[in-house]
Amino acid sequence: MALTPHQIVVLAVAIEIALLGIAAVVEFSCRKKRPPSASQPAGPAPGRPDIAQTAAGRGGPLSAGTPSATDAQPEKLPLGAAGTAPTSPAPETRARAEAQPPARAASSAAPNGTQPAPAGGPIRETADSAPTADAGSLRARRIFHGVGKTRAKLLAVITGVLGRPGAPLAETCEQLEEALIAADVGVAAAAKLVGQVKQRLAPGATPEQVRQALKEAMVRILQATARPPADPGEAPLVVLVAGVNGVGKTTSVAKLAAKFKAERGPVVVAAADTFRAAAIDQLAVWCRRAEVELIRQQQGADPAAVAFDAVQAARSRGAKTVIIDTAGRLHTRTNLMEELKKIARVVGREIAGAPHERWLVVDATTGQNAISQAAVFTGALELSGVILAKLDSSARGGVIIAIADQLGLPVRFVGLGEGLEDLQEFDPAEFCEALLAEERAQGEQVEALRPAAA
Amino acid sequence: MFEILAERLEGVFKKLGGQGRITERSIEQALREVRLALLEADVNLDVVAQFIAGLKAKLKGQQLLRSLTPEQQILGMVGEELRAVLGGEARELDLKFRPPVRLLLVGLQGSGKTTTAAKLARWLKVERGRSPLLVSTDVRRPAAIEQLRVLAQAAGVAALDSRSDQDPVEIASRALARADAAGHDVVIFDTAGRLQIDRELMEEAQRLKAAASPNHILLVADAMTGQEAAGVGRGFNERLGLSGLILTKLESDARGGAALSMRLVTGVPILFAGVGEKLEALEVFHPDRLASRILGMGDVMTLVEKARQNYDSAAARQAQRKLRKDDFTVRDFADQLRALRKMGPIADLLAMVPGFKKIAPAADPAEAERELARIQAIIDSMTAQERANHLILNGRRRQRIAAGSGTSVQEVNRFVKQFEQTRKLMKKMAQAGPIARRFGLGV
Numbered sequence: 018m019a020l021t022p023h024q025i026v027v028l029a030v031a032i033e034i035a036l037l038g039i040a041a042v043v044e045f046s047c048r049k050k051r052p053p054s055a056s057q058p059a060g061p062a063p064g065r066p067d068i069a070q071t072a073a074g075r076g077g078p079l080s081a082g083t084p085s086a087t088d089a090q091p092e093k094l095p096l097g098a099a100g101t102a103p104t105s106p107a108p109e110t111r112a113r114a115e116a117q118p119p120a121r122a123a124s125s126a127a128p129n130g131t132q133p134a135p136a137g138g139p140i141r142e143t144a145d146s147a148p149t150a151d152a153g154s155l156r157a158r159r160i161f162h163g164v165g166k167t168r169a170k171l172l173a174v175i176t177g178v179l180g181r182p183g184a185p186l187a188e189t190c191e192q193l194e195e196a197l198i199a200a201d202v203g204v205a206a207a208a209k210l211v212g213q214v215k216q217r218l219a220p221g222a223t224p225e226q227v228r229q230a231l232k233e234a235m236v237r238i239l240q241a242t243a244r245p246p247a248d249p250g251e252a253p254l255v256v257l258v259a260g261v262n263g264v265g266k267t268t269s270v271a272k273l274a275a276k277f278k279a280e281r282g283p284v285v286v287a288a289a290d291t292f293r294a295a296a297i298d299q300l301a302v303w304c305r306r307a308e309v310e311l312i313r314q315q316q317g318a319d320p321a322a323v324a325f326d327a328v329q330a331a332r333s334r335g336a337k338t339v340i341i342d343t344a345g346r347l348h349t350r351t352n353l354m355e356e357l358k359k360i361a362r363v364v365g366r367e368i369a370g371a372p373h374e375r376w377l378v379v380d381a382t383t384g385q386n387a388i389s390q391a392a393v394f395t396g397a398l399e400l401s402g403v404i405l406a407k408l409d410s411s412a413r414g415g416v417i418i419a420i421a422d423q424l425g426l427p428v429r430f431v432g433l434g435e436g437l438e439d440l441q442e443f444d445p446a447e448f449c450e451a452l453l454a455e456e457r458a459q460g461e462q463v464e465a466l467r468p469a470a471a
Numbered sequence: 472m473f474e475i476l477a478e479r480l481e482g483v484f485k486k487l488g489g490q491g492r493i494t495e496r497s498i499e500q501a502l503r504e505v506r507l508a509l510l511e512a513d514v515n516l517d518v519v520a521q522f523i524a525g526l527k528a529k530l531k532g533q534q535l536l537r538s539l540t541p542e543q544q545i546l547g548m549v550g551e552e553l554r555a556v557l558g559g560e561a562r563e564l565d566l567k568f569r570p571p572v573r574l575l576l577v578g579l580q581g582s583g584k585t586t587t588a589a590k591l592a593r594w595l596k597v598e599r600g601r602s603p604l605l606v607s608t609d610v611r612r613p614a615a616i617e618q619l620r621v622l623a624q625a626a627g628v629a630a631l632d633s634r635s636d637q638d639p640v641e642i643a644s645r646a647l648a649r650a651d652a653a654g655h656d657v658v659i660f661d662t663a664g665r666l667q668i669d670r671e672l673m674e675e676a677q678r679l680k681a682a683a684s685p686n687h688i689l690l691v692a693d694a695m696t697g698q699e700a701a702g703v704g705r706g707f708n709e710r711l712g713l714s715g716l717i718l719t720k721l722e723s724d725a726r727g728g729a730a731l732s733m734r735l736v737t738g739v740p741i742l743f744a745g746v747g748e749k750l751e752a753l754e755v756f757h758p759d760r761l762a763s764r765i766l767g768m769g770d771v772m773t774l775v776e777k778a779r780q781n782y783d784s785a786a787a788r789q790a791q792r793k794l795r796k797d798d799f800t801v802r803d804f805a806d807q808l809r810a811l812r813k814m815g816p817i818a819d820l821l822a823m824v825p826g827f828k829k830i831a832p833a834a835d836p837a838e839a840e841r842e843l844a845r846i847q848a849i850i851d852s853m854t855a856q857e858r859a860n861h862l863i864l865n866g867r868r869r870q871r872i873a874a875g876s877g878t879s880v881q882e883v884n885r886f887v888k889q890f891e892q893t894r895k896l897m898k899k900m901a902q903a904g905p906i907a908r909r910f911g912l913g914v
Contacts, residue, residue, distance in 0.1 A: 199516040201697040204507060262720060262748075263581030263693065292748075294625070295618035302613030347723045351813060380581060384513030384697025386725040407580065411668045411706075412699040435611075 186222070190215050193231065200415035203385050206422045210234045232449045238418055239445035242427040247373035247401065253331040254281070255339045255364055255371035257324075259357055259398065260378035261390055262345030265406035267296065269378050269432055270342040271303030272440035273404075278309055282337040287327030288313040289320035289360060290344040300342055307437055310336070320344065320356065321363040328367045341372065348393035358397050376429060378404045379420070382412035391420045405443065406432035498530050501545050512726035512765045515701035518735045526552050550762055557731060557758035562740040564715065566599065568686045570656035571647070575683055576717070577676060577707055578691035580664030583719035585615060587691050587745055588661040589622035590753035591717075594743075595657050596628055604655035605630040606646040608639035608679060609663040619661055626750050629655065639663075639675060643682040660685065667706025676711055687714045689742065692733055694721045700729035704736040713737050718756065719745035727761050799894055802858040805850045808843065848876035849886050861887055 190211045197207035213234040218226065247254065256273065260266045270286060278284045286304050288311055290296040297313050304311040312327040324341045331339045343360065346353035364371045375398045379387045394400055408414050408431045417428050428443040502523050509519045529548060566572050574591070576584045588605055595601040605623045607630070609615035616633055623630035631649055633642045643660060650658045660683055665672035680688065690704065690713050707713055716737065718730050721744045734741055741756045793799045850858065852875030857864055864872075864887055866880075873880045 195516060198510055199698050201513075201699075204511050261695070261723065263583055265581055293618070294621035295614040298614035298617050299612065347720065349722065349724050380693075380695075382579060382693070382697060382699050382703075383695050384700075384725075384729065385511060386513070386695040386723065387697075389724055410579065410666050410699070411702050412697065416697065 186215065186218060186220050189227065193227070197415065200413040201384050202415035203388065203419040206238075206419040209422065210238070210418070213237075235418055235449045236445050238422050239428070239449070242421045242425050243445075244401070244427055247370075249368070249370065249373045252368045252371070253285075253328070253336050253339050254373050255328065255341070255368060256374040256376065257341045257343065257361060257364070257372035257398070258376050258378060258404070259343045259394055260345060261347050264345070264378045264380040264383070265432055266290075266345060266378045267300050267303065267342055268435065269404050269406055269430075269440065270300065270340050271307055272432065272437055273430070274304065274309045274338075274340055275307040275437040276440055277338040277340070278307065283334065284309040284338045284340060285327050285331040285334070285336045286311050287324045287339060287341040289323045289327075289341050291316055291318045291320050291323060292344040296342075296344065303437075310334070321360045324360050324364050325367065328364055328371070332367075348390050354393065354397040357394075361398055374402065374429075375400050376402045376404050377426075378406050379417065380412075381405050381408045381414040381431075382410055383416060385416065385419070387416040388419050388423060391424050391426055395424060395426060400426055402427050402429035404428070404430045404432065404440075409433045409439070498527070498545075502527060502530075505545075505549055508766060509728060509731075512728035513695075513697050513700070513732075514728035514765070515698050515732035515736075518701055518732045521735060522552070522556065522731070525556075549766065553731070553762040553765060554759050557734055557762055558740045558756075559758060561755050561757050562715075562742060563755070564687070564742050566595075566601070566657070571604070571650040572657045573647070573660070573683050573685040573687075574657065575660045575662065575680065575685035575688045575711075576691050577662050577688060577711060578664060579666060579693070579703060580612075582664065582691045582693045583745055584664065584691045585609070585619050585661050586622065586748070587717055587719060587743075587753070588619060588659050589626050589628075590745065590750050591743070592623065592628040592657075592659050593626035593750045594753050595659075596626070601657045602655050603628050603657040603659055604646065604650050604653070605659050605661065606642065607631075607633050607661045608642050609661055610635040610637060610639060610642075611663040615661075615663070622750065629653070640678050640682045643679055647683065658683075667703050667710070673706075673710045680711055688712060689715045689717050690733070690737070690739075691717045691719060692729060694718050694727045694729060694744075695723055695725040696729035698732075700732040701736045704733035708737040708739070713739050715739050715742040717741070717743045717745065718761075721761075722746045722752070726765055728765055730761055731765060800859050801850055801853060801861050801890060802855075804890060804893075805847070805858065808847065808850075812843070845876070845878055845882060846886055849873075849878055849883055852876040861890060 193214065194207045194211045197210060198204060202210065210231065214227065214230045217230045217233075222230075249255070254277075256277075258266055258270050258273070267290065274284045274286050284307075286300065286309055288297045288300045290300070291314065294316070297316060301311055301313065310330070312323060312330050314323050314326070320343060324339075327339050327341065330336070341360065341364070343357060344353075346357065348354065361372055361375065377391055377394045377398075377400050379390065383390075391400065391403065403417060403420060403426050405414055405417055405428050414431075420426050421428070428445075428448075430440050431443050431448075433439045433441060505526065506519055506523050509522065510516065514522070526549065529552065530545065576588050576591075578584050585607070588607075592603040592605050595603045605619055605628055607616040607619040609619075610633075613635075616635060620630050620632075631642070631646045633645075639662070646658055646660070649655070660679070662676065662679065663672065665676065667673065688711050690707050692700065692703065696703065704713075704716075716730070716733055716739060718727065718741055721727060730741055741758070741761075744754050744756045744761075746752045746754055789803075793803055849872055852872045853864075857868060857872075864883075869880050869883045869887075872878075873883045876883075
């Protein structure tokens, strides 16, 4: 329906009101002598002066004048950097100085990798002591432990409520809905699931029947999104990994690299997170551990250029897979989403259909915002899947059901720890089984698995 | 206020046909809506139950005012309660300790501890005139120490030289010695990310606490956290005894219900909010802003965050000045439009403007987008002279513009007329004083 002229005026005015309000707030919040932004929206990272530039802009006098800065620099920096930092405000110099990987940091981090990554209680102990353990049983156990709390809650509901003679189905369903909401499934998806369960149940359903019905309903939603893995043909498979800040992209990329290396052959990783401080160093440590090649430029470089280099390198070296690690970006940052599109475009010009896989890393501890993340990222990149990271936490990961339900995005992998091998292919049935498995039976199962694993 | 909830409550009272009278039943129904709104905002289920129980007790004892509609009253109380629970007034980080004041930052992996440590150091230095020392005890995540070092340099504050093969506790002791020697009056300890259920690492944190004897232990938490926020807050508080919370990534569109969960579970104040990637993007936390946001009105704040990220403050100031002086031109309008469109799809933005849905419920966002594209084309087809002074737009010029922009003369006419109307309206508003105050943005 077309807008009437009146509505357009209203629209324009509303926008302008917002802008003026914003202007006042911006004015207020910028009062603290921030230099006027000179960044133009045409650059590789529009409107996002990197840390180096920010520092350089406020610059010289600030860092040179304080005793604290001089305190830090002599012992911290390579000579060249210590010399240039306070005196030269040129962003490039700064960026390069910062990006120089001090050999010390890298080499000292390396032995860390040989230590068994601690964390996570008994699961991890067995995992570390038994690297040869059957992958399937390990995975089941880990997922089981990962979602333990949720399961316990659901179970309490199912057995508790249905165990009570004559508990009305409606009451049961309401409680089930709550339990699902507590698992971050979300109000809408929970209602839908419970609605489906309700339909399938006779008034006198047993707890086991409810459990089955709920599991089937969840599996149905998750399985409906399944799609075959991308086929790159002769060209290397290009995987683009994206996500908001702090979800575990870099760690997931490392795990993926190790996995693809074992399954498909040589892997090239692109350090396209050129924004976050030391992100490249972090990825470099991981790539050394996984023994895969890393293509990098200095901090502040155009991420699309790094991705381009990586694709070229993969081609010339006959690598089978390219994995592109990107900077964390909140989905609300329009310009950064454009940057992401650019990476995909540039890679797509080199290899038709690339990036063949576009995966969003979602933190299992995230709530309903993950849906918004997935919606915006898929709007920009046409995602082909989700990696659910940090499922070894106490978090519930239920939001993936909402994501699958609302956006049709399949979960491809789950992250279950901080080790290179802690990435497992996602299996809807297994996930739901673990989510709903009866506590005691599964506990026995875990006990039974232990000798086999050891 | 609280649009989402307001709509819901209105729906309830309409359904009940209760002509503005509050009955037991209508309260129940209204509370149900409040509950759903909170759950949708990721407030923990148990926390919601606790919150609703408190609200119910208050509602029952309440004498109802005839001058207000029931939904207004309930809304008002929800907002009040939410603000109270979130901590009422903004709370300042207490620094009145014998120097060096020691701050320990803890949290889950990826919650933003390292960035927050650097932001906090910068804040203490710039806003409070302190001389902080940044210390990374994160020997686990690759390059975490390097990351803090780089950020410290960017913030212009000192960082202790630690290495990943050292023991966190030993690093902490060394940091205190260094602070004494070099005269740092605040020491900020960044720690490795850890799960609150990870016994080994929580014990390490306890050892770190013993070694650093911090004045504050601050939990850094992601605003996008879901139901588990309560568990995280409880776990860290029980093991370490928290004294404050720092909420990160609040510039996202997360509703931030996690904050309410954590605040209720831990009982400690939320002190700061991280609102961007830059080191300056740390703000003293304002409970009232978040209260509105959780209930669905904080969209204004989100809009402001968006604007701040994409908006040129100098240009905004200039536009305001021009408005007041009455020389706001088509060119300025075009600039504003461009800035606006950088912030995202018009539909999303309009949804964030309070009350817009009420004024123009039938506005089709896709059509609005097209209309704006047309307006853009019209402006682009004007000469610089025309943009500077729209009064010279005669028939011939309008014809040329219509041809150039692929529109009709009628459309050009309409634009010119609307531009004039908009200009008048905006001028009035610009003169009415700081607009932000009218939105209650705490300026």
